[in-house]
Amino acid sequence: MRLLDEPIDFTPQPGNAGPVWSGRAADGAELQRFAIAAHRAGGRLAALWGADERQRGGGFGLHCVFGLDAGHAWVRLELPAKNPAYLDLAGIFPAANRMQRAARDLVGIHFEGGPGGGDARPWLRHGAWPADWFPLRHDAGPADDFPNPPSDYAFVQVGGEGAHEVPVGPIHAGTIEPGHFRFSVIGERVLRLEQRFGYAHKGIEKLFIGSSIADGARLAGRISGDSTCAYAWAYAAAVETACGTNPPPRALMLRALMLERERVANHLGDLGALGNDAGLAFGLSQFMRLKEDWLRLHGTLFGHRFMMDRIVPGGTALDLDAPALRAIIDQCDVIGREVKALRKIYDEHAGLQDRFQTTGAMDADLAREWSMTGLAARATGMILDARVHRQGYTPPPPYAALGVRPATDVRGDVAARVEVRFDEVFESLRLLREIAVGLPDSEVCVDIVPVADAHGLGVVEGWRGEVLVGVALDGAGRLARVHPHDPSWQAWQALEHAVMKDIVPDFPLINKSFNLAYSGHDL
Amino acid sequence: MIPMLRRILRTGIVTEKRPEPAKLADSTEPAEVARLHEDILHILGRALTIRQVDAGSCNGCELEIHALNNPYTNLEGCGIKFVASPRHADMLLVTGPVTKNMENALKVAYDCTPDPKLVVAVGDCGCNGGIFGKSYASCGAVENVIPVDARVPGCPPTPVALLRGILAAVRR
Numbered sequence: 240m241r242l243l244d245e246p247i248d249f250t251p252q253p254g255n256a257g258p259v260w261s262g263r264a265a266d267g268a269e270l271q272r273f274a275i276a277a278h279r280a281g282g283r284l285a286a287l288w289g290a291d292e293r294q295r296g297g298g299f300g301l302h303c304v305f306g307l308d309a310g311h312a313w314v315r316l317e318l319p320a321k322n323p324a325y326l327d328l329a330g331i332f333p334a335a336n337r338m339q340r341a342a343r344d345l346v347g348i349h350f351e352g353g354p355g356g357g358d359a360r361p362w363l364r365h366g367a368w369p370a371d372w373f374p375l376r377h378d379a380g381p382a383d384d385f386p387n388p389p390s391d392y393a394f395v396q397v398g399g400e401g402a403h404e405v406p407v408g409p410i411h412a413g414t415i416e417p418g419h420f421r422f423s424v425i426g427e428r429v430l431r432l433e434q435r436f437g438y439a440h441k442g443i444e445k446l447f448i449g450s451s452i453a454d455g456a457r458l459a460g461r462i463s464g465d466s467t468c469a470y471a472w473a474y475a476a477a478v479e480t481a482c483g484t485n486p487p488p489r490a491l492m493l494r495a496l497m498l499e500r501e502r503v504a505n506h507l508g509d510l511g512a513l514g515n516d517a518g519l520a521f522g523l524s525q526f527m528r529l530k531e532d533w534l535r536l537h538g539t540l541f542g543h544r545f546m547m548d549r550i551v552p553g554g555t556a557l558d559l560d561a562p563a564l565r566a567i568i569d570q571c572d573v574i575g576r577e578v579k580a581l582r583k584i585y586d587e588h589a590g591l592q593d594r595f596q597t598t599g600a601m602d603a604d605l606a607r608e609w610s611m612t613g614l615a616a617r618a619t620g621m622i623l624d625a626r627v628h629r630q631g632y633t634p635p636p637p638y639a640a641l642g643v644r645p646a647t648d649v650r651g652d653v654a655a656r657v658e659v660r661f662d663e664v665f666e667s668l669r670l671l672r673e674i675a676v677g678l679p680d681s682e683v684c685v686d687i688v689p690v691a692d693a694h695g696l697g698v699v700e701g702w703r704g705e706v707l708v709g710v711a712l713d714g715a716g717r718l719a720r721v722h723p724h725d726p727s728w729q730a731w732q733a734l735e736h737a738v739m740k741d742i743v744p745d746f747p748l749i750n751k752s753f754n755l756a757y758s759g760h761d762l
Numbered sequence: 763m764i765p766m767l768r769r770i771l772r773t774g775i776v777t778e779k780r781p782e783p784a785k786l787a788d789s790t791e792p793a794e795v796a797r798l799h800e801d802i803l804h805i806l807g808r809a810l811t812i813r814q815v816d817a818g819s820c821n822g823c824e825l826e827i828h829a830l831n832n833p834y835t836n837l838e839g840c841g842i843k844f845v846a847s848p849r850h851a852d853m854l855l856v857t858g859p860v861t862k863n864m865e866n867a868l869k870v871a872y873d874c875t876p877d878p879k880l881v882v883a884v885g886d887c888g889c890n891g892g893i894f895g896k897s898y899a900s901c902g903a904v905e906n907v908i909p910v911d912a913r914v915p916g917c918p919p920t921p922v923a924l925l926r927g928i929l930a931a932v933r934r
């Protein structure tokens with residue numbers, strides 16, 4: 240079938256992991272034309288990665304996933320084994336810039352032309368391995384004895400009288416992940432923010448290559464610790480699609496139960512931290528208390544405070560009995576009451592609202608320009624949530640039957656991101672109750688039989704936004720390539736723009752209100 | 763203001779005390795938290811300042827380190843404070859694996875921490891590289907990069923395990 244009237248032939252992905260169509264572009268120009276059509280149709284660049292596919296007799300693969308109204312279009316472009324290069328896509332989707340640079344660092348495929356074509360700066364590669372050595376190539380060889388000198392990075396210089404630079408990181412003042420922020424300021428006003436990431440790059444994608452499906456699942460659950468359920472599910476969905484397996488209905492509901500509990504846990508923590516960053520320590524201690532109660536119930540019912548390794552390919556690793564479901568419903572009632580009371584305090588606290596409102600503001604145009612998804616995009620008024628029905632789009636089970644109501648706000652500032660979190664907590668609590676009373680009877684896990692040379696894409700609406708995992712199996716049914724994609728890739732770039740005109744002292748609050756991933760991005 | 767005060771009163775002090783009967787999940791936790799508090803105060807006799815360094819973790823360990831400051835564990839209540847600079851720290855609490863891209867920054871942070879200093883490696887990844895191990899991008903365990911005094915395994919370690927590890931380090 241055709242999408243957007245472009246000449247690429249697409250086939251719908253089998254199974255019930257969500258609407259995905261995959262196809263091949265004949266050449267770089269055809270891919271570029273499709274990207275332009277996707278952009279014109281209001282679509283976004285959901286992910287971009289490279290793969291060494293020479294072992295299958297071909298060259299390299301460039302994989303682009305476009306988010307369209309009806310679902311995801313996964314387009315593969317074959318690149319020659321010698322001099323693998325393609326036309327730059329950053330002129331169409333600016334979010335492509337960093338993804339293309341990462342693909343160059345890791346796989347050694349190059350982009351040419353266009354405005355981003357001149358960006359020769361590495362992204363994930365600092366100084367630890369040479370520019371002509373590519374870790375994700377099968378013939379890369381051992382990497383033991385590369386020297387690791389401190390590396391420079393060509394930040395964009397901002398001139399003008401009175402302008403100066405404030406470098407922050409990679410080690411931050413609080414207990415947060417490592418990354419570097421370079422502010423160009425006049426006085427305390429931010430003229431420009433430029434990020435440099437890759438500090439948490441620990442070679443996750445390379446570890447996937449050649450692993451068994453089961454080992455890959457453990458790894459997927461450790462890409463970003465706060466989103467372990469989202470990644471485990473997206474990975475499992477991709478593997479199940481590749482192998483033609485449908486997990487049992489009870490397992491799908493249990494997955495949704497875990498994903499919604501993960502969402503609530505993170506939102507509770509963020510709501511507390513946001514209060515604290517705006518000067519209300521009361522908010523932190525109250526919300527951290529609620530979050531701890533929440534995590535302890537995970538410990539009791541799931542045997543792990545973050546539910547790691549509980550979502551597995553084929554289903555779930557555990558089942559919940561009636562008393563467990565009762566405990567979940569009871570806790571939803573208690574937490575719901577407490578959050579309602581705290582929300583009233585937040586709403587009526589003039590000092591807090593003063594810090595929240597108009598701070599770190601962005602609009603839907605900016606969110607769209609950077610292909611953003613997730614709660615920060617919804618806080619600009621976009622109704623974009625993989626769990627939610629929209630014109631022409633039906634969410635994958637079990638969400639299709641759950642009828643999720645999206646939370647949105649149009650202000651696009653810190654206040655809006657706080658409100659969306661509050662609304663999503665209540666919606667998740669409602670979903671949790673619904674799931675707990677409506678769990679269908681079935682087994683919770685089926686065996687997966689690996690299928691040689693198969694591929695699949697999993698899409699899950701994590702608490703930050705859309706988590707994607709693309710999986711390709713090799714001839715022996717082991718993992719040939721796994722690419723996990725975090726919504727932070729897009730949102731970090733939008734954040735650079737959301738802080739302009741704000742003041743440096745507000746940055747921690749603005750940054751927290753997005754709370755983007757470093758490890759999930761750096762891999 | 764009034765609703766806030768009312769809520770504070772209603773919540774009361776939730777920091778876990780020794781004799782309190784088993785609460786939720788881990789029946790030993792509340793008692794253990796109280797005892798660890800006392801031990802730490804006793805051994806230290808003063809405040810301990812900790813600088814946390816994420817040298818490349820998946821962020822799971824950080825979530826449990828955050829939990830140390832929740833009102834149940836109430837680390838600050840026994841004089842242990844997280845500080846913003848290694849120059850103000852007695853102890854580095856380091857999560858791993860140490861990525862190659864953080865190797866140099868971690869060494870700098872270690873050098874900036876005044877002597878005598880303690881280093882606690884956190885999580886399976888901090889202790890031995892964990893699931894990520896050693897690779898082109900990862901140095902593996904924290905001790906491959908800086909000297910380590912105590913190790914807290916777990917993926918991630920629970921807040922109580924972290925408290926125990928901090929205590930083990932100050933005991934040395």
Ligand code: SF4
Pocket residue numbers: 461464818819820821822823857858859884885886887888892893916917918919
């Ligand atoms: S020990 Fe576990 S939770 Fe901690 S960084 Fe490693 S994988 Fe993440």
